[in-house]
Amino acid sequence: MQKSVFRLSYLLPLLISAFAPWILLYFLANPSCMWPISNDEISKTHDVNLRAMVVGDLHIGGPTTVWFDRMRRDAFMKASFKRAFEKLRPDMLLILGDLSDWGRKSSKEEWNSVILRFKDMMIYFKGSQYHVIPGNHDIGDYYQITDTLLQQFTDSFPSLDEMGNSFFVLRNISFVSLNAMALACDHCSMHNSMKVAVEGYKIALQQAEPDDMYMSIEENQSADRHRHSIQDSSAGPVLLTHLPLYREDESVCGSLDIPICAPWHEVEGGCIHLLELSKKSSGHYKRQNYRKNIDMLSLNTTNYLLSALKPRLVLSAHAHRFCSRLLDTGTREVTVSTFTWRNRDDPSFLLVQFYKDGSYDIQQCFLVRESVVVLLHLFQGILLFVLLVFGGHRCWKLRKSNKLHLKS
Ligand SMILES: [Zn+2]
Numbered sequence: 354m355q356k357s358v359f360r361l362s363y364l365l366p367l368l369i370s371a372f373a374p375w376i377l378l379y380f381l382a383n384p385s386c387m388w389p390i391s392n393d394e395i396s397k398t399h400d401v402n403l404r405a406m407v408v409g410d411l412h413i414g415g416p417t418t419v420w421f422d423r424m425r426r427d428a429f430m431k432a433s434f435k436r437a438f439e440k441l442r443p444d445m446l447l448i449l450g451d452l453s454d455w456g457r458k459s460s461k462e463e464w465n466s467v468i469l470r471f472k473d474m475m476i477y478f479k480g481s482q483y484h485v486i487p488g489n490h491d492i493g494d495y496y497q498i499t500d501t502l503l504q505q506f507t508d509s510f511p512s513l514d515e516m517g518n519s520f521f522v523l524r525n526i527s528f529v530s531l532n533a534m535a536l537a538c539d540h541c542s543m544h545n546s547m548k549v550a551v552e553g554y555k556i557a558l559q560q561a562e563p564d565d566m567y568m569s570i571e572e573n574q575s576a577d578r579h580r581h582s583i584q585d586s587s588a589g590p591v592l593l594t595h596l597p598l599y600r601e602d603e604s605v606c607g608s609l610d611i612p613i614c615a616p617w618h619e620v621e622g623g624c625i626h627l628l629e630l631s632k633k634s635s636g637h638y639k640r641q642n643y644r645k646n647i648d649m650l651s652l653n654t655t656n657y658l659l660s661a662l663k664p665r666l667v668l669s670a671h672a673h674r675f676c677s678r679l680l681d682t683g684t685r686e687v688t689v690s691t692f693t694w695r696n697r698d699d700p701s702f703l704l705v706q707f708y709k710d711g712s713y714d715i716q717q718c719f720l721v722r723e724s725v726v727v728l729l730h731l732f733q734g735i736l737l738f739v740l741l742v743f744g745g746h747r748c749w750k751l752r753k754s755n756k757l758h759l760k761s
Contacts, residue, residue, distance in 0.1 A: 450488025
């Protein structure tokens with residue numbers, strides 16, 4: 354009797370502590386937000402047309418990532434997609450490039466393995482719309498792109514054409530996704546092919562643009578800072594590009610999004626170390642250095658796209674930092690931060706809610722911090738160690754008392 358009570362009181366906490374990280378991950382992967390709700394009267398009467406979840410920079414690990422990091426980051430992203438799908442039920446998921454960390458240097462087998470792991474993460478979105486665009490880590494920067502790399506990517510995502518572009522209309526909203534790295538090559542043949550593609554989309558948009566996207570200015574009212582009406586732009590397409598549009602620096606963004614990081618995070622540019630969070634206001638952290646055609650499109654290409662496509666909204670990625678800015682043309686560009694723990698402690702994604710009048714709301718949603726999960730892992734390790742030592746000691750004492758009992 355004493356033995357079975359001991360086994361139960363010992364094994365139960367041992368089992369719970371062993372599986373705790375996976376149980377906790379399910380609850381911790383719960384996204385921080387719900388769909389944007391505006392309180393103004395206009396919003397109450399405007400019907401929601403389409404709800405999109407937007408993520409960027411998954412950086413699914415390749416052969417250079419330690420297997421343990423690969424395993425836990427994959428598990429985290431899969432759990433985050435699952436919880437987001439269960440809670441938010443988006444109509445579509447947009448993945449704005451850098452699906453892989455090592456795609457541009459992968460062998461065919463390594464690339465196929467990344468795609469298999471990505472499809473495993475997407476299992477909850479099976480049957481829903483999801484659209485992936487290429488990033489520089491997938492096919493290379495403009496000077497690295499080869500036909501093989503491009504074909505490897507487009508073969509994996511058949512909705513893209515052979516240049517890695519796409520045009521589709523969903524619930525009367527037009528989406529144009531462009532291979533930003535091919536566009537970044539200002540004077541090469543690839544750039545000319547991209548211009549031909551953009552001109553084709555321009556004509557398609559003129560033919561497809563529905564009349565009900567337009568509304569009178571009197572009908573437009575903006576109630577809070579996240580709400581963007583079609584006063585901000587024409588009712589053009591939503592432009593999807595991995596590289597952000599040209600920017601002098603981050604001062605154009607509404608607020609500076611400095612990544613919070615630990616020593617193990619791979620962050621380009623400055624970041625706030627976890628232990629130095631109190632210094633956030635000191636302002637001595639470096640701003641991101643945007644290299645033309647590598648980290649952003651050139652001014653010429655940016656102006657060309659804005660004038661040819663007249664997008665209502667531009668969604669970009671790559672910087673691993675959130676940025677929302679209103680361009681001189683009235684178009685808003687929103688850059689989504691990274692979805693993985695590889696690049697910062699506090700990954701996030703976007704919720705974009707389109708209304709039938711052509712306006713939209715955007716909200717940034719944060720995922721659980723890696724440092725919180727690391728602390729829980731440490732706690733679990735200590736608990737397991739204590740339980741094993743305590744259990745071993747109790748076993749030894751029980752055996753000893755049994756031996757004495759038998760002798761007597
Ligand atoms: Zn990138």
